[in-house]
Amino acid sequence: MRSRSDVLETAVLGLLNESPLHGYELRKRLNLVLGSFRAFSYGTLYPALKGLVTRGLIATTESDPTPPPRKGKTGIPGRTAKPMPLGRRRVVYELTAEGKEHLQSVLATAGPAAWEDDNFDVRFALFGQTDADTRLRVLEGRRTRLTERLEAFRESTTHPRSRLDEYALELRRFGLEKVEREVHWLDGLISTERGRAAAQSHSPQQEQTKKERG
Amino acid sequence: MRSRSDVLETAVLGLLNESPLHGYELRKRLNLVLGSFRAFSYGTLYPALKGLVTRGLIATTESDPTPPPRKGKTGIPGRTAKPMPLGRRRVVYELTAEGKEHLQSVLATAGPAAWEDDNFDVRFALFGQTDADTRLRVLEGRRTRLTERLEAFRESTTHPRSRLDEYALELRRFGLEKVEREVHWLDGLISTERGRAAAQSHSPQQEQTKKERG
């Protein structure tokens, strides 16, 4: 079974589902969307794309070298030993039918794999392609996970196995605060999602009585 | 040229400088001090300790099995020949003279290696063993680093190369907020350190007073 990171794979699939892209552009988008906290290099991206092609989840469409191809030289002179002379060609990737299917099944899961540290950010970034029910369950799962961590954190503070000095304590305090802030952030998101779910479930038949009807 | 992580190495040296420890205990302390955001496994720790021994920075002192020897068996019958059959023995590590020297030189550096994401936490956790001048410079260096990041972040938002959807934007916003909070945290620490430095320069009792500072 596929267990691990999948972060890059999911991110690539998610971005390509929005529009086909070539590797270079893909990397920029990746690092924009997952902004600053997770930057992948080409040495990671290209082999990963290769793997996805092999597994049939994405397909390549070699594009013409630059849209205006007025320069001749298309004939390839003499030495053809190489598998296409590298250069300003672009290899455009897009999802296959299986790729779309796979992505949907990934985005529909709401288990630990979705809310653990490594994966949560990507999954959240792709919430636009995730259904409302799953969004809510992922947010709640993450919230539970964080409060568990908070619990363990506080316990180890009240039962100190060894004394920490001033600075180590301050570092812990700040770390705790970060987690608390994320929980608070999640609370806001969760209530927004619940509001949306309520509005949506009433919407098809009857309009929710939110502001009007006073 | 030692460039990389060094995180574990520095952390180990720092902890052993406070008191000699055996591997198992060391790991627990490590994960307490660097709490939750960086947990190392034995598969990482033991080889690292081995390496530090090889490099002469730490030395082992094989301890008697179980410190409280009230239970018979204190004598330990003719052993010593074998590398000791695995079990409840403890290999206690402590810093050598070179190890102490090395640690001091590491803790005295205030360059990017001290304030980049990977290393900052460990360096901060060891501020209790760092001199005031270096503490301040590390904090300021980190602050500058973070404000640079903030700048780049905002620029890429005001010059959007591609539009991000609602959730991706929210993720970015929250990420930005985290960085802003850390800057604010640093501001508090920096002013505390400055206050301390001022107070200390009035009572030049012990400790080093070297360095100019005009």
Added chain:
DNA sequence: GTTAGCATGTAAGGAGTTACATGATTTT
């Protein structure tokens, strides 16, 4: 006319994890 950015890839290797192997001691 040279620098900077675009574009694609490969090879070597570092840092860390999981799973395994072994066994003693404490607790239930």
Added chain:
DNA sequence: AAAATCATGTAACTCCTTACATGCTAAC
């Protein structure tokens, strides 16, 4: 007597980075 925890270690593997190799095109 079983289970948990203490304690040390190794082997295989994963993920990712750096450095390299190649060459086009735009801008200064």
